[in-house]
Every structure is written in C-alpha cells, then in structure tokens.
Amino acid sequence: MNAVKRKQDRALLKSAGFRDAAALSINALRANAPESKEVSLKWLSGIVLTGVTGGLLMAAVLYVSFDGKRTFSTPYEALSIEAPAATAAVQVSTKTDRVRPTAATRSDKETIEASIRETVDGVAKIRRQPFERIRATLATSATSLSQDIPTYDPVSLLSRNQPVSLPSDTRTINTDIYGAEVDGEVTVVQAALPLNTPPQPTISDLRAAEYVRATVEGAYTGFDGAALAYAPTDVQNINPLSIVRDGFTSVAENISIVPRTNLDGSSISRTERILTVRETAPLADVLLKNGFTQAMVTSIEGAIKNVFPSTTLNAGIKLRILFGSEVGANTQLPYRMSVYTSKAQHIVTVARTDKGQYVLGLAPPEIEFPEEDSEEIDVANLPSLYRSIFETGRKHDLPDTTIERIIAMFAYDLDLTKKINAGDSIELLFAEPDAQGHKELLYVGLKLATAERHMYRHQSDDGVVDYYDENGQTGKKFLMRRPLKGGGKLRSNYGYRRHPIFKTYKLHTGVDLSAPTGTPIYAAGDGVVKRAQWVSGYGRYVELTHANGYRTAYAHMTRIASGMQPGTRVRQGQIIGYVGSTGYSTGPHLHYEIKINGRTVDPLKVRLPRDKALPNKYRRKFDQTIAQIQELMDREAKPINVAQR
Numbered sequence: 001m002n003a004v005k006r007k008q009d010r011a012l013l014k015s016a017g018f019r020d021a022a023a024l025s026i027n028a029l030r031a032n033a034p035e036s037k038e039v040s041l042k043w044l045s046g047i048v049l050t051g052v053t054g055g056l057l058m059a060a061v062l063y064v065s066f067d068g069k070r071t072f073s074t075p076y077e078a079l080s081i082e083a084p085a086a087t088a089a090v091q092v093s094t095k096t097d098r099v100r101p102t103a104a105t106r107s108d109k110e111t112i113e114a115s116i117r118e119t120v121d122g123v124a125k126i127r128r129q130p131f132e133r134i135r136a137t138l139a140t141s142a143t144s145l146s147q148d149i150p151t152y153d154p155v156s157l158l159s160r161n162q163p164v165s166l167p168s169d170t171r172t173i174n175t176d177i178y179g180a181e182v183d184g185e186v187t188v189v190q191a192a193l194p195l196n197t198p199p200q201p202t203i204s205d206l207r208a209a210e211y212v213r214a215t216v217e218g219a220y221t222g223f224d225g226a227a228l229a230y231a232p233t234d235v236q237n238i239n240p241l242s243i244v245r246d247g248f249t250s251v252a253e254n255i256s257i258v259p260r261t262n263l264d265g266s267s268i269s270r271t272e273r274i275l276t277v278r279e280t281a282p283l284a285d286v287l288l289k290n291g292f293t294q295a296m297v298t299s300i301e302g303a304i305k306n307v308f309p310s311t312t313l314n315a316g317i318k319l320r321i322l323f324g325s326e327v328g329a330n331t332q333l334p335y336r337m338s339v340y341t342s343k344a345q346h347i348v349t350v351a352r353t354d355k356g357q358y359v360l361g362l363a364p365p366e367i368e369f370p371e372e373d374s375e376e377i378d379v380a381n382l383p384s385l386y387r388s389i390f391e392t393g394r395k396h397d398l399p400d401t402t403i404e405r406i407i408a409m410f411a412y413d414l415d416l417t418k419k420i421n422a423g424d425s426i427e428l429l430f431a432e433p434d435a436q437g438h439k440e441l442l443y444v445g446l447k448l449a450t451a452e453r454h455m456y457r458h459q460s461d462d463g464v465v466d467y468y469d470e471n472g473q474t475g476k477k478f479l480m481r482r483p484l485k486g487g488g489k490l491r492s493n494y495g496y497r498r499h500p501i502f503k504t505y506k507l508h509t510g511v512d513l514s515a516p517t518g519t520p521i522y523a524a525g526d527g528v529v530k531r532a533q534w535v536s537g538y539g540r541y542v543e544l545t546h547a548n549g550y551r552t553a554y555a556h557m558t559r560i561a562s563g564m565q566p567g568t569r570v571r572q573g574q575i576i577g578y579v580g581s582t583g584y585s586t587g588p589h590l591h592y593e594i595k596i597n598g599r600t601v602d603p604l605k606v607r608l609p610r611d612k613a614l615p616n617k618y619r620r621k622f623d624q625t626i627a628q629i630q631e632l633m634d635r636e637a638k639p640i641n642v643a644q645r
Contacts, residue, residue: 102374102375104370104372104373104374105137105273105275105372105373105374106135106136106372106373106425107135107136107137107373107395107396108133108134108135108136109132109133109396110132110134111130111131112130112131112132112133112632112635113128113129113131114128114129114131114177114632115127115129115177116128116174116177117177123187124187125186125187126186127186129174129432130432131429131430131431131432131632132429132430132431132432132439133427133428133429133430133633134396134426134427134428134429134430135427136392136395136396136425137423137424138388138389138392138420138424138425139383139391139392139395140375140378140382140383140388140422141271141291141323141332141375141377141378141381141382141383141391142331142332142383142387142388143290143323143332143333143334143391144291144292144293144331145289145291145394145395146331146383146390146391149387149390151486152384152416152417153485153486153487154411154416154480154487155480155483155485155522155573156485157404157407157411158408158411158412158573159573161404161405163465163466164464164465164466165463165464165465166459166463166465173440173442173457177628177632270322270324270335271322271323271324271332271375271376271377272320272321272323272375272376273290273319273320273321273323273373273374273375274318274319274320274321274369274370274373274374275290276316276317276318276319277313277314277316277317277318277319278315279315280312280313280314281312282311282312282313283300283301283310283313284297284311286313286319287300287337289395290319290334290395291321291323291331291334292337296334296356296358299356299357299358300337303350303358303359303360304348304360307347307348307360308347308348315342316342317339317341318339318340318341318342318344319337319338319340320338320340320364321334321337321338322335322337322364325378333352335351336349336350336352336361336364337349337350337358338350338363338364344369346363348360349361349362349364379422382420382421383419383420384416384417384419384420385415385416385417385419385420386407386416386417389403389406389407389416389426390403392426393406398428402441405441406428406441406444408475409444409453409455409475410453410475411475412475412476412477412481412611413453413475413477414448414451414453415481416487417482417487417490420448421448421449423449424447424448424449426444426445426446426447427443427445427446427447428441428443428444428445429441429442429632429633430442440457441457442456442457443455443457453469453475454470455467455468455475456468456469456470456622456625456626456629457625458618460615468614470626472614472619472622473610473612473613474611474613476610476611477608477609477610477611478525478546478547478608478609478610478611479525479550480522480524480572480573481603481604483521483522483523483524483552483554483590483592484515484519484520484579484590485515485519485522488513488514488519488589488590490511490512490513490604491512491513491514491589492508493508493511493602493604494508494509494510494511494602494603494604494605495507495508496508500586502584507600509593509600510553510592510593510594510600510603511591511592511602511604512590512591512592513589513590513592514587514588514589515579515588515589515590516579516588517558517578517579517580517581517588518578518579518580519579519590520578520579521554521557521575521576521577521578521579521590522572522573522574522576523544523552523570523572523574523576524544524546524572524592524594525544525546525550525552526546526547526569526570526571527545527546527547527569527570528544528545528567528568528569529542529543529544529564529565529566529567529568529569529570529576530544530551530566531543531566532564532566532568532576534582535555536583537583537584538553538555538583538584538591539555539556539557539580539582539583539584540555540556540557540558540559540560540577540580540582541553541554541555541557541583542554542557542560542564542576542577544570544576548609549596550594550595550596551594551595551596551598552593552594552595553592553593553595554576554577554590554591554592554593555583555590555592555593556579556580556585556588556589556591557577557578557579557590558577558578558580558581558582559577559578559580560576560577561575561576561578564576
C-alpha cells in the first residue's frame with residue numbers, strides 16, 4: 001500500500017472514531033469517567049451482578065412454572081377485601097384443553113327406626129329401636145384427616161381383628177323386625193284359646209250383610225269396565241324382607257359424571273370441592289371434617305371475625321374449598337375457602353399464604369352451583385383404597401378400631417394398595433349405642449369399579465362374632481396375596497416378560513414385590529416347610545406346602561428366619577424370612593409364587609378358597625339376618641348430620 005492510500009485510510013478511521021492507542025488497562029481510578037482504553041471495576045461488577053441476578057430470577061420463574069405454583073408470595077388479590085364488580089358467570093379454565101373430571105359426592109349419616117320384636121324375661125315385647133346408617137362415596141383426595149394413619153400391614157391388621165368372643169351376659173344385637181310399626185313399647189301376651197266355648201259374635205248376620213252391600217257391592221255401582229278380585233298381573237309383588245340388592249346397587253344417587261375407567265391421564269394440581277350444609281352446625285366441625293386442621297380453623301376464624309362474625313353455619317350454606325398439593329407432602333391442603341348463602345350469594349373468602357396463615361381474599365370466579373355436592377378429581381393422585389377408607393371413616397367420626405375392622409374384612413380379598421376409582425362407595429349400618437356409647441357394626445357394603453362386597457355380622461350360640469358374605473364365607477382367605485410387611489410395591493407381574501438380567505423372553509412364574517432390605521416376610525398360610533436353603537438364581541429360598549395341593553415359594557431373601565427347617569410347621573402370618581437381593585436380582589424384593597398341583601398361577605388373580613365358612617346350622621338364621629338388614633338399608637330416613645359433607 002502506497003503512502004497516499006495509507007494516509008486516506010487513516011483519515012477515514014479517524015473520522016469514524018478510531019485511533020491508535022495502547023492496550024486496555026484496569027486503572028480506572030484516576031478519573032471520574034473511564035477512558036476508552038480503561039475498564040471500570042465498578043461497571044464490570046455491576047454487569048456481572050446484573051447477569052447473575054437475572055439468571056437466578058429466570059431459574060426461579062422456571063422452577064415455579066414446572067412445580068405448578070404461580071407465586072412464592074401472597075398475591076395482592078388475596079389481601080384485598082373489596083367486592084369485585086358484578087360479572088357474568090364464567091367457567092374457570094386452566095392452561096389445557098382437557099376437561100377436569102368431576103364426580104358427584106354423597107355423604108349421608110342417617111338415623112332410621114324400626115319396630116323390633118324381642119323377649120325379655122320370658123315376655124315378648126315390641127319396641128322402637130334406632131339404627132345408624134352411613135352412605136358415602138369414598139374420598140378421592142387425601143387430606144389431613146388421613147395424614148397420621150398407620151402404614152398398611154395386612155398381617156398385623158388381621159391379627160388385631162380376629163373374631164370376638166362375647167361373654168354370655170353381653171347384650172345381643174337384635175334385628176328381628178316386626179311387620180307393623182308401633183309407637184312406644186308394646187307387650188305381647190299369649191293366652192290359650194278355649195275350644196269348648198265359642199266366642200261371642202260381635203256383629204249380627206244382618207249388620208254383616210248391610211256392610212257388604214255398602215262396601216263391596218257399592219264399589220261397583222256405575223262402573224262399566226271389568227273388575228277383578230285379585231291383584232293385576234302387571235304389578236310386581238315385592239317381599240320387603242326378600243334379599244335384594246337394589247337398595248345399594250341400582251339407586252341412582254352416587255352418579256359419576258366421568259367414566260369409571262380413568263382414561264384422562266392429566267395431572268391436576270388443584271381441585272375444588274363444593275358442598276352444602278344440610279343442618280346447622282359449627283363452622284369448626286364442618287371444616288375439620290373437610291381436611292382442615294385445628295390450627296387452620298383457628299386462623300380462619302380470626303381472619304373472618306370482622307366480616308363474618310358467626311361461628312355457626314346455618315342450613316343451606318354453601319362452601320367452595322380449593323385444595324392443592326404441597327411439595328414433599330402426600331396430602332392435599334386447602335388453599336382457599338369461600339362461604340355462600342343458600343341463594344349462592346358470596347359472603348366471605350379466605351386464602352392461604354405461604355406462611356400457612358389464612359387472610360381475607362376476593363371471591364373466586366362465579367360458577368353455577370350444582371344441585372348435588374361435587375368434587376373435581378385429580379386422577380393422577382387418587383388415594384389407595386386403604387387410605388380412602390380411612391379418610392372416609394374419619395370424616396364420619398368412626399373410631400380407628402372400627403375402620404381397621406372394616407379394612408380387615410377385605411384385606412385378603414382385595415388389593416387395598418391400588419388406587420380407587422371415582423364413584424366407589426361404601427355403606428355401613430350400626431346398632432344403637434350401648435351404655436358405654438359403643439355402636440356395634442352390623443353391615444358393610446363396598447362397591448368398587450371392579451368388585452362389590454357385602455359383609456354381615458353374625459353371632460353364634462357360643463357368643464363368637466364374625467362377619468360373613470351372602471354365601472356364608474368370611475373375608476379371610478386360605479392364602480395371602482402379599483405375604484410381607486406393608487404389602488410391598490408390585491414391580492413385576494406374573495406372565496411372560498423380558499428377563500431384566502439375561503434379556504431373554506420367558507415366563508415369570510410369580511410376582512415381584514419390592515420392599516426395603518430386612519422387611520419381614522410372612523407365611524402365606526398354614527403349612528409345612530419343604531425347603532429352606534440356597535437355590536441357584538433364587539438365592540435364599542423357602543418353599544411351603546399347604547393343604548389340597550397348594551404350595552408357596554419365597555425367593556431372594558437376605559436371611560431365612562431361624563427354625564425354618566424341612567418338616568417345620570408354620571402358621572399363617574409367621575415370619576419365615578426377610579427381604580433381600582440374593583441370587584439373580586436387580587434390587588431388594590420378594591419373588592412370591594403360588595403352585596397348585598405343581599403348576600404356577602398368578603398370586604394376585606387366582607381364586608383362593610376361603611379359610612372359614614358359616615356352619616350349616618346357622619344358615620337359616622343368617623339368611624333371616626341378611627333380609628332384615630337389607631330391609632333396614634332400604635328404608636327412607638331423614639339426614640341427621642349431613643353438615644360434614
């Protein structure tokens with residue numbers, strides 16, 4: 001490049017603001033403003049801090065978005081108490097086009113009365129006796145009501161709920177229903193009828209003829225059509241004491257709005273419950289039965305005392321409760337609670353802050369209140385059958401001992417660790433309380449999407465009380481389906497599969513139930529030890545023989561219980577070993593097999609024989625008890641405590 005060209009280029013660069021200078025330095029303290037060749041530490045620190053702060057804020061936004069929360073702080077709307085402008089009813093929507101599944105809920109606690117016939121000191125009497133009946137849909141969400149329930153352990157549960165032997169002087173529960181209704185108490189006196197002295201006629205033949213002409217003959221006066229002296233053939237004659245199931249299975253009261261098979265796999269982090277107070281009740285009682293703790297109730301009463309000073313909810317009051325899941329918790333918390341009049345006019349709303357306190361808030365978007373109580377369903381977080389029965393029982397003030405007895409009736413027959421379906425329901429019948437306030441359980445009806453069970457109380461002549469189904473069979477099975485503490489988690493079903501180690505496609509001859517190492521393993525039934533040793537592939541292995549050609553096998557144990565030798569007799573529920581991962585195993589679990597005459601079957605699906613049946617000598621009395629209980633379940637009654645809905 002010649003000198004002229006170089007001079008022109010230098011002039012162009014200078015005019016554009018460029019110049020020859022030394023390299024940049026960090027000496028920026030000599031002047032107030034740094035020159036172009038200097039770097040300010042203050043400016044550099046500011047840029048770095050701005051970038052870090054922005055990154056943290058973006059990370060927080062992403063965390064909140066993916067975690068399902070909208071904010072970490074109390075929103076301004078939750079602190080505002082001004083009434084919103086009147087707007088048309090809107091449907092609350094979410095960031096999805098899926099329709100939230102909603103199911104009608106039912107929770108009726110009723111008292112029914114019937115005329116009962118009994119014999120006291122040789123004298124027959126008829127008196128009115130009250131019974132308590134509960135009809136409810138099983139809880140579809142787990143709240144604080146079931147937060148402290150014991151871990152599911154079918155063996156210990158069954159051991160605590162064996163048949164009860166009552167003393168001879170214990171009052172026998174009477175369900176002998178008298179056909180006619182009486183007021184008060186009636187004493188029945190039986191006297192011999194003398195056959196040698198005919199009774200005096202109460203009316204003469206003349207008056208009897210006049211009565212016939214005035215009633216029977218007069219009834220057909222002016223009637224053109226044919227008359228029959230017997231009942232028409234198109235009317236079904238139903239015996240009120242017959243064994244029918246319509247009172248439980250076909251009354252269209254527990255209707256699920258969505259199909260019972262949960263095809264919607266969406267996860268709903270927040271659900272709303274809508275209920276109506278049927279009878280006047282304290283606010284605290286209603287909230288405690290709907291997932292609020294005592295601390296929450298105290299906070300709510302303090303927040304609304306200036307706006308809604310009454311601590312009593314009158315009949316007809318409507319409640320909207322918004323539930324949401326919390327990080328690290330297996331129960332749902334009430335985020336918001338709104339109170340409405342019987343005409344759906346908003347009274348007050350409280351919202352939960354991040355500190356767990358409740359403050360006044362704006363009314364939620366308006367909706368059209370349904371005629372029946374309803375609740376949105378989080379199909380991804382439905383509780384197990386075990387937890388749902390506990391939640392429902394505590395909601396109706398049942399003692400834990402009674403709830404455990406109910407669960408024990410189905411612990412052998414049903415997999416209580418499976419999730420429930422929307423619309424599953426339960427029915428209970430109790431006798432009147434005794435002097436100590438104890439109410440004896442007479443009947444349990446459980447209706448699930450895939451099963452229906454009915455259990456009736458029966459007391460034998462020797463005072464032993466147990467529960468049997470319609471066929472006279474107890475809920476106790478010959479063998480247990482999940483013979484380890486807690487039941488374990490099903491990891492692999494029975495059937496053909498690809499082996500997790502060898503990658504070959506072969507029959508899996510049992511089920512794999514995972515559990516922590518050292519979890520006790522129980523004998524599935526009474527039997528004799530056939531083998532208790534190391535078996536290639538199965539690790540530490542125990543095999544038991546049972547009656548009628550049944551065998552059970554337990555593999556991959558970390559340790560076999562002491563005393564397990566061939567020929568040793570074991571009883572159902574006895575510890576025979578502990579969960580481990582010996583042999584061909586990818587983690588601690590129990591491989592459990594059932595063999596019938598040498599052939600393996602699916603332990604979770606095979607029909608197992610019952611362990612006990614009702615003796616034939618009690619069958620007639622038991623059938624009568626079933627008919628009488630069903631008659632009580634079919635009776636109409638007025639709710640006495642539906643505020644807990």
